[in-house]
Amino acid sequence: MEKTFKISALDGLHARPCTLLVSAATPFKSEATLRYKDRSANLKSIMSVMSQAVPTGAVITISAVGEDEVALMERVVDIFISQGLGEEC
Template sequence: MTEKNYTITSEQGIHARPATVIVGALTNFKSDVKIEYRGKQANLKSIMGVMALGIPNGASIKITADGEDEAQVIKTMDDIMKKEGLAE
């Protein structure tokens, strides 16, 4: 299992558009990918799960990936977080 923490720097937090980008980018990975915020966890391959967390600006989140391509999942998340301006 690989995990990484992020602090959300986007003023809007993780709203519908970036959540859609994240879910779309991770759908084809084989690893189980979770996002955690304030003790609640959601499947990061589910737009409804991500949106239900209501992640605002300044939030600390943890991404965990467990599976054969977990390292690539985390690299993809790093790229998306920077590209979408969600975290530094």
């Protein structure tokens, strides 16, 4: 399962938004990945996500694979919307 988002947070995905996303994904058993351009990051690793240096206006894809992928994706979508990080494309 995957969803695409356009980043609207003024500073892109810096430390605080990355921490929110990683904290949201970590409790789930499914694997979660953030893809930006030609690179991918483990959504459960703060250093991996921050190393992507995703700017405002960027389009990213979040994918989840596993037994609780639907719940994981619902949580990630909730974080994007409730925290003003971006909107689903």
